[in-house]
Amino acid sequence: MRARYDHVNVKPAIRPDPEAVTVRAPAKVNLQLSVGPARRDGYHALVTVYHAVSLFDEVTVLPSDQMAVAVTGEDAAQVPGDKSNLAWRAASALARAAGLRGAAVRIEISKRIPVAAGLAGGSADAAATLVACNELWRTGLSAGELGELAGGLGSDVPFALVGGTAVGRGRGEQLTPALATGTYHWALAFGQAGLSTAQVYATCDRLRAARTVAGDQAKPATEPELSHPLMTALRSGDPARVGPLLANDLQPAALSLQPDLRRALAAGREHGALGAIVSGSGPTCAFLAKDAAHARDIAVALTGAGVCRAVARATGPVTGAAFVPGGQRA
Ligand code: ATP
Numbered sequence: 001m002r003a004r005y006d007h008v009n010v011k012p013a014i015r016p017d018p019e020a021v022t023v024r025a026p027a028k029v030n031l032q033l034s035v036g037p038a039r040r041d042g043y044h045a046l047v048t049v050y051h052a053v054s055l056f057d058e059v060t061v062l063p064s065d066q067m068a069v070a071v072t073g074e075d076a077a078q079v080p081g082d083k084s085n086l087a088w089r090a091a092s093a094l095a096r097a098a099g100l101r102g103a104a105v106r107i108e109i110s111k112r113i114p115v116a117a118g119l120a121g122g123s124a125d126a127a128a129t130l131v132a133c134n135e136l137w138r139t140g141l142s143a144g145e146l147g148e149l150a151g152g153l154g155s156d157v158p159f160a161l162v163g164g165t166a167v168g169r170g171r172g173e174q175l176t177p178a179l180a181t182g183t184y185h186w187a188l189a190f191g192q193a194g195l196s197t198a199q200v201y202a203t204c205d206r207l208r209a210a211r212t213v214a215g216d217q218a219k220p221a222t223e224p225e226l227s228h229p230l231m232t233a234l235r236s237g238d239p240a241r242v243g244p245l246l247a248n249d250l251q252p253a254a255l256s257l258q259p260d261l262r263r264a265l266a267a268g269r270e271h272g273a274l275g276a277i278v279s280g281s282g283p284t285c286a287f288l289a290k291d292a293a294h295a296r297d298i299a300v301a302l303t304g305a306g307v308c309r310a311v312a313r314a315t316g317p318v319t320g321a322a323f324v325p326g327g328q329r330a
Contacts, residue, residue, distance in 0.1 A: 116194025163320030182237025243274025
């Protein structure tokens with residue numbers, strides 16, 4: 001299946017500052033996350049429905065004689081400032097692909113997407129950096145070529161480039177657009193502490209193995225399949241139809257690692273959320289609301305219940321990595 005990058009914008013309409021390029025990229029929630037057995041390469045076969053929401057990191061790249069990453073925002077201390085940063089790796093991968101030996105850049109990340117939260121914030125930064133450096137260095141890679149590079153950087157990076165609502169297969173990197181209509185309103189509850197994606201997958205495997213030993217075949221790790229009822233509901237644009245179909249195979253593992261998340265999910269349901277789900281590997285909980293006012297009510301209720309570190313409201317779907325008009329520099 002071919003990835004589709006037709007609408008990724010690789011050129012800004014105007015570039016007011018030749019010395020800096022700013023690109024923002026969105027967080028994602030997974031409307032469906034079906035996890036198959038672990039593959040030989042250690043990854044799990046997935047079928048997922050990604051949905052980009054209006055919570056963005058902004059990445060500014062500037063010419064420099066050496067590579068550097070600077071991160072600002074509440075979670076900045078949890079983000080590496082060296083070559084292990086996914087944004088740094090993205091810039092290096094682009095320089096290699098374009099044959100730019102020794103190319104360097106200063107990367108400034110304004111971080112609003114919580115870290116290790118199941119929202120793919122690092123992937124968003126990598127996607128934004130690919131688009132920003134492609135413009136700064138005038139390397140001229142096509143959207144499809146950037147998509148290929150993105151898939152090599154991480155499973156969620158190609159989706160952060162395209163955004164919208166899309167089906168991911170393989171490790172999640174093989175994308176096809178999903179026919180979704182309407183705007184969906186979300187309340188997001190951020191956890192007190194992050195969760196390691198690797199640990200959540202390992203826990204998922206362990207829980208499944210334990211169930212198999214106990215003879216419980218309720219949820220064996222079979223090849224994952226796309227939920228056609230969910231796809232039909234997304235085409236209808238009706239959140240009341242979508243809500244009950246949200247599904248995440250990693251949720252039991254995330255709940256076993258952070259049992260308090262049950263309280264957050266219950267609080268959202270009590271306040272009429274149409275769907276309540278752990279996003280990706282967690283611990284962020286995503287609540288689908290009837291409309292904008294309902295999303296605000298759920299967010300207020302979650303805050304009042306004291307079940308999370310912070311809440312945010314967001315709408316989806318939004319587009320993937322996009323130039324910020326005026327290319328801000330604070
Ligand atoms: P994953 O993408 O693995 O599912 P996630 O979405 O839950 O993870 P991220 O915020 O992407 O979480 O961060 C995962 C880890 O990646 C962090 O703990 C951090 O150490 C590392 N990391 C590397 N680069 C970045 C970056 N630019 N932003 C955030 N985290 C980064």
